[in-house]
Amino acid sequence: MTRPRRVPLRPVSVALVLLLLAAAPAFPSGFQLNTQGARATGMGLAFTAVADDPSAIFFNPAGLGWQKHFEVEVGSSFLTKTQGDFIGESPYPGFGRTEQEHKTTFVLPTLYVVAPLTSEINFGLGIFSPYGLGFRWDNAETFSGRFIAQNAVIQTADLNPVLSFQPLPAFAFAVGADYRFSKVQLERNQAAVNPFTNSVVDVAHIKLNSDLTDNHGWGWNAGILIRPVPQFSIGAAYRSKIKVDYDGTATFQQRLTGDPRFDPLVAAQLPQGSHPVTTRIEFPESINLGAAATLPAAFTLSLEADWTKWERFKSLDITFPDLTGRDLHRPTIWKNSWAYRVGLEKKFSDVAVRAGYYRDKTPQPIENAGPILADNDRDGYTLGLGYNTERWGVDVSDLYLKFKRLDTAGRSQDNFFGQYKESANIFAFSLRVSF
């Protein structure tokens, strides 16, 4: 075992990192994001029992027990929705109506620092985005679901210091604090009946927005890793729920109909300026269970089952403290969900190739699917490549996510019916330097 080299931990500029993380939200599993390391991503995110690089801070901090150097890992994921098609059904928006999700590439940076404090105790600090949502629709002003949502965003940035303790060579555990910054944004148009034409028209654009740095919550995480022999390990990791109360602003911008009898009436009733708005999200706790084995011919096989208590996400409640009649209560009634993962790594000296697969069950009932978020079971196929020496390493990976076609089949709490066809590609890289 390599003797740890003690290197003082330099302060991390939280502001700088947050600036990096403010880049974008991403595609959800529910709205959970697990692509927090390129090596793990290449192995189908089955990394809880592997956890042998600095990204273990996210996947299973007990893995730090076996990391005896000061190490820094920086990386990023680039998430691109490759397909985001909606095909309408009756009664609304009607058969044949098609819509497209906006295909932006989102960037998810990560930073992990591992600092051995003693031969048994390591300190780690991770900064990552474990939850995110980005559902934005093209042609927002004509999008048939514009009265529900044109753009829905949840962003998170977690600061996660951890301490690992390895009392025995075959066993380590870790605990950490999880400080989460988060922001939400929701844009939609307001509909009204123009009584002069007895038809529905757009009368306003409503934008709800909160700042990333103003809204935050605390939680904790923990992990254990047992490696009775070098060729086999089992691990478990836990992340607690985190409740974030959001304070933001709402702005109302009138959409003129061109009807001079109607527009002034709308203007007279529309709230002017910005108004306070509040909401709350309870991010769910999760438990990841994994086992990994080193096989002959330098193969590593990793299996994992992840459970997330999505029933925490019971409703989306938005309150306008100084406006009457505009509060929104949207039941969500999500279910707890499981994901099953398998990953494989083959090493050729310093080079490693990886592959993985997972099946992720959606927590979202069909009735709840809509323009804010339409989630479904998905299959993830991953490939990865790494070059790692004792001093440094680089890993790249690619994850292709194929969502099961979602058909509301007459069940939609928004009465917005249709089929969603989605797929996404996530490219990730990590750079690791060991001191």
Place this chain on the structure above:
Amino acid sequence: MKKAMLRAFAAGAGLTILSASGLAQTPNFSKYVALGDSYGAGFGSGCLVARHQAFSGPNVLARQLGFSDFQQPTISDPGIPTCNALLTLVPSVTFGPISTKTGTPTNLALGRPYDNLSVPGFKIADVSDTVSGGLADVVLRGKGSALNQALSLNPTFITLTIVGNDILTAPGAGFLLDGVTATPLAIFTAKYNSVAAALKASGRTGVFLGTGDVRQLPLLTAIKPVVTDATGTPILVGGQTVSLLGPRTTSTCSTAPCPLPPGTLVTLGANAPQAALGGKSLLGLGFGIPCAVAPSLPQCGKPLPDGSFSPPSTVNVGVLLYPDEVQAIDDRIRAMNDVIKAAASANGFIYFDTYALAQSLGATGFDMGGMHLTRDFVTGGFFSFGDAVHPSNIGYMVVVDAVIQLINSAYGTSVPRPDFSAALFTPDVPAAGTAGVGPLDTSVFFTEESWRAFFEEFPPYDPSLKVVLPAGSDPDAIERAPVVRVEPRRRDP
């Protein structure tokens, strides 16, 4: 193709199946005919016109069943009678006809009976007994009764939407009196059972629709029974609302006029500007408003009128429905719906609960794709311009969509639900440059005309009775302004 397959499958099978709601005969959709009243015809905004008829329940249902040749007695703009439109929303809501002319029938030359034989103004007895008069001339064209014409088409699927005219005169006039403002229940029962039995045939199915909860109609909900300001916001005195005044005494008020007891409904007529009142409404003159609240109004402190019948032939329209009157009308509607439900069951049809749908709409409104629609007068979207009783194009879609879901549930079919988009987003106004549609005729306020039109659409049980709109209970005021009389509905060719 899908619809053609659906029709072929349904037409070819003489099987019975177990449906979600129990035993139900497999429907044969090879020939669909609709019988009914204004609600079946697609009447709205005070008129029958093609742009409404396109959204009539029968026409939409026929389209969803795959028919491309479903024939209706279409009428061009500006409709028969002339359609209404909203003139002003502030400072007060006023309506007016969209033209000084009327539309013309555009499908008179059809060589066979129409598939939609719904006739505005028809009561249940008219289905079998009336062959002409009013819009019956346009729909029936002298070819016999609606029932006989329907049977001559050998329908395999029928919808029957008729009950409204047998009861809705009562809430409009402000009192329930059998033989005057409502069809006596025994007569309604006998006639409905007779029509239902005539429709019964081997292999024939369909839907009988009941009527809704009148307490959900804008006619009875748009005006609060309390004093309000111009925006409709209740005025508070000492932190309490101030009840309007009516002619009845109550347990806490021994001398009329007295505050309206809780649960009293006020009809839209109370706010109708009338020529007989110098262009002002009863409420505008102060009727029903305590002088302590509005001492400057000339008729303050005097009661709003309750409806009554002056034998032998005068219906004195009131604007109040006291709780016992509301209950009596509701009891009658429930009884009539029970008759319809039993008749449907006895003759191989299913029953659509319009009453429950109306209550649901009243309680929560209707949401579609982030759009919230309600039964609120003028702004809610569910009801058409001005008449406060007939649905808008959107409203008709809501009802027929619910009917289709019932058909699928009861029969185990897969009739596709209709596309709401056109009804939601197409302005319900004549196309620009439509012949016969001129500038809005602002010479006549809708509110009085609409009130009178209500009793043309929902005439007394005996159409020869005279309907008198109230010009107030002050004899001097009535003397100053002549009573407006609505001529009885013409039934002759």
